[in-house]
């Protein structure tokens with residue numbers, strides 16, 4: 001069974017997720033830790049839960065989701081895996097990091113590119129990379145359909161959707177991703193978004209002001 005720990009990092013209140021199962025093998029998704037206090041906090045959570053770190057994944061590569069990539073890669077000796085169409089988004093980060101208040105951002109490039117629908121394993125668990133562009137060009141959500149879990153990044157939020165005014169953003173494509181990909185998941189699938197509280201597919205289908213379909 002999948003366990004999920006959420007840690008909120010950096011001034012953007014970005015949700016960093018630790019996904020693991022009974023084997024304690026763990027993937028980290030979107031490490032947003034920036035300060036040494038945040039890095040220490042992450043290390044303590046990993047130690048406290050006795051997690052065995054086996055994967056470093058990004059849903060997409062905006063700065064608030066990638067601030068901790070270098071730290072996690074070097075601390076746990078993990079290759080960085082990003083969606084295949086996010087390489088450009090990641091490459092742009094050093095150019096604006098200081099303007100966003102992160103002059104100490106340490107840049108690393110991807111080691112591996114995740115293809116749409118690629119399966120990623122940890123322990124006895126698999127998640128699938130669902131391709132959901134629109135907030136950024138190559139955005140993916142990591143989904144386990146059996147356990148009805150969707151780590152969705154900045155696509156669908158509780159009562160809102162991802163912004164589309166950044167490079168690579170497209171409102172129509174985002175809505176299409178939500179309606180044709182995410183809304184195909186079972187209604188009781190829990191969405192773990194990049195910011196804010198969890199929600200469910202069914203709840204957003206019914207009440208989200210941007211993309212409700214009923």
Ligand SMILES: [Zn+2]
Pocket residue numbers: 060062135154
């Ligand atoms: Zn984003």
